[in-house]
Amino acid sequence: MFPHPSQPPANLPANQGRSGILFPNGMLLPQARSIEQSSSRTPIIGMMLPQARSTEKFSTPDPIILNPFGISPDTVIQVFDQVFHCQSMALKLHSAHFRKFFDSADKKPSIASAAFRYQWTTKLDDQDVFNWFLIEASSAPDIEETIKKFKGDKKIAVNAMEVLLRAIHSMSVTCSGVVLVEATAYADYYCSLPALSTAAYGVLSQNLKLAETIAHDPVRYLEVAYKLRHPILFRQAVLQAINPWHNPRHVDIRDEHLKFAATYCHYKLHQKVMRVRDKLLVHLTTMPADKLQRFREAEMEEIRKASWPAGDKSILNLPLLYRNLSYRRDYDVEPRIKMILDELLDNKLPLAKLRDARYSSDSFVCLEIEDADLPWNREQQNW
Numbered sequence: 001m002f003p004h005p006s007q008p009p010a011n012l013p014a015n016q017g018r019s020g021i022l023f024p025n026g027m028l029l030p031q032a033r034s035i036e037q038s039s040s041r042t043p044i045i046g047m048m049l050p051q052a053r054s055t056e057k058f059s060t061p062d063p064i065i066l067n068p069f070g071i072s073p074d075t076v077i078q079v080f081d082q083v084f085h086c087q088s089m090a091l092k093l094h095s096a097h098f099r100k101f102f103d104s105a106d107k108k109p110s111i112a113s114a115a116f117r118y119q120w121t122t123k124l125d126d127q128d129v130f131n132w133f134l135i136e137a138s139s140a141p142d143i144e145e146t147i148k149k150f151k152g153d154k155k156i157a158v159n160a161m162e163v164l165l166r167a168i169h170s171m172s173v174t175c176s177g178v179v180l181v182e183a184t185a186y187a188d189y190y191c192s193l194p195a196l197s198t199a200a201y202g203v204l205s206q207n208l209k210l211a212e213t214i215a216h217d218p219v220r221y222l223e224v225a226y227k228l229r230h231p232i233l234f235r236q237a238v239l240q241a242i243n244p245w246h247n248p249r250h251v252d253i254r255d256e257h258l259k260f261a262a263t264y265c266h267y268k269l270h271q272k273v274m275r276v277r278d279k280l281l282v283h284l285t286t287m288p289a290d291k292l293q294r295f296r297e298a299e300m301e302e303i304r305k306a307s308w309p310a311g312d313k314s315i316l317n318l319p320l321l322y323r324n325l326s327y328r329r330d331y332d333v334e335p336r337i338k339m340i341l342d343e344l345l346d347n348k349l350p351l352a353k354l355r356d357a358r359y360s361s362d363s364f365v366c367l368e369i370e371d372a373d374l375p376w377n378r379e380q381q382n383w
Contacts, residue, residue, distance in 0.1 A: 064162060066090075066169045077134060078121040079161045080147050080154050086165060088118055094168040096191035096382075101136075122146050132157065133189070156182055167199035168192055174206045177213035177221065184224045193383060197228040204232055204351060211351040215240050219252050226258045229376045229383065235369040236351050242266040243363035246315050261375035269367045273318070273344060280340050291334070298328055319344070320361050 063083040067073055073085035091098040102118055121140045125131035130152045140146075147154070160182035163175050167187075175183065180203055187196040204210060214221045214233075218240035225233035241250040242265055250262035284292060306321040307314045326341040346366040371378065 066165055066171065068169050068171050074116055075118040076116045076120065076137070077161075077165065078119075078137070078143065079134075079158050080122055080132075080150065081143070082158045082162075084162070084165055085116075087169065090169045094192050094195040098190065124149055160186055163199070164190070164192065164196060167196045170195075171199075173199040173202050175203055176207070177210050180210075181220060181224055184227050188227055193228055194381065197230050200228055200230050200233065211236065211349070214351075219249055222250075222253065222262065223255065223258065226255065226375065229374075229378075231371070231374055232350050234374060236349055238262055238265050238369060239349055239365045239367060240363070242269055242367075243365065245319050245362055245364060246317065257375060261373065265367065265369060265373060268373075269364055272367060273364060276340060276343050280337065283334075283336055283340060287334070295337070299325065302328070317362050319364050323361070 060078075060081045060083055063085050065073060065085045066087065067085070069087070071087055071089070073087055075086040075088045075091060077084045077086055088098075088102060092102060093099075119137040120134045121137045121143060122132050123135045123140050124146055125133070129149050132146075132150065132152075156179060159175065159179045163173050163179055163183040164186050166173050167183075180200065183196060184193075187193045214237055218237045221233060222237035222241050224230075225237050238250070238261075241253070241262055242248045248266055250259065250266060253259040253262055284295070287295070302321050302324045303316065306317040306324065308317075309315075322341050322344055326338050326345060344364055344366050348368055349365050376383075
């Protein structure tokens with residue numbers, strides 16, 4: 001009977017057996033190497049050794065442990081291949097969904113010796129492979145099959161769920177605008193919007209690019225602000241949704257209540273522009289004839305610059321016209337005229353000031369959004 005190749009025969013000298021097994025016929029069989037070594041070894045000439053097959057079918061990243069209060073996690077939530085170790089106390093406190101279903105009557109009791117009291121994982125919607133939700137792990141299908149069948153963006157889904165879970169655990173949050181939109185949808189489903197709304201203050205203060213993202217698609221982020229009942233995000237998004245001046249975007253809002261609130265803000269902006277225009281016209285009637293003539297000449301020049309053809313008519317970029325008139329220095333601009341025009345050139349955006357002409361040249365962002373303009377009950381704590 002041959003000795004096991006990983007152990008040298010007992011009767012060999014100490015310097016033998018280190019490189020392999022020496023058989024009576026003089027054949028030297030190399031010792032087995034570690035997995036790391038075997039994966040890169042050079043095959044022995046004249047001897048075909050089968051490659052070792054990996055017994056690992058599915059690997060996952062390291063778990064993300066959410067433990068802000070020093071309490072050992074007792075809950076596992078697996079979102080596709082990412083595992084989160086959470087605290088059931090925080091989940092129940094900030095999510096009506098988990099508060100209801102963690103200890104529901106049909107839940108299987110956990111094993112007393114189990115490391116985690118609750119284990120939840122991902123399941124795809126039977127009717128839509130782009131949608132998923134969390135269920136109790138004992139009732140879930142194989143996670144590998146779930147990952148294979150999912151047609152959405154797994155990375156965004158995992159990042160958005162991490163944002164929500166961190167918000168639920170009262171931890172700091174930072175993310176992109178796209179992830180914030182997705183996290184808001186999850187917070188709506190898992191009944192944890194107030195927790196994400198509080199965490200969103202950190203997102204808005206830390207993500208300097210978010211202001212530009214909102215400017216490109218303000219209606220989308222206005223809907224997010226409405227769900228989160230977030231006053232800063234609402235003010236930022238609504239000021240950009242009721243612009244550009246010649247083609248406001250709030251008309252595309254789907255929710256009727258939110259659309260009414262944005263339309264009212266648009267009405268208030270129009271009223272402010274009309275008041276400033278009337279104030280300017282009244283002042284022009286008091287100007288000496290020579291100064292008025294120079295102003296009218298400058299005004300006509302700027303009107304031509306701020307207009308462009310649109311079919312059989314022209315569109316006047318009124319914000320650009322007033323801005324250029326205020327900035328001109330080649331004619332005698334009375335301080336009073338500049339003061340009047342500056343009322344419309346004020347920037348009331350609460351986030352990063354968008355001075356880039358791509359976003360502001362055709363927009364009035366001078367409207368102060370009052371608390372009374374917010375379309376939700378500010379006294380309500382849970383929604």
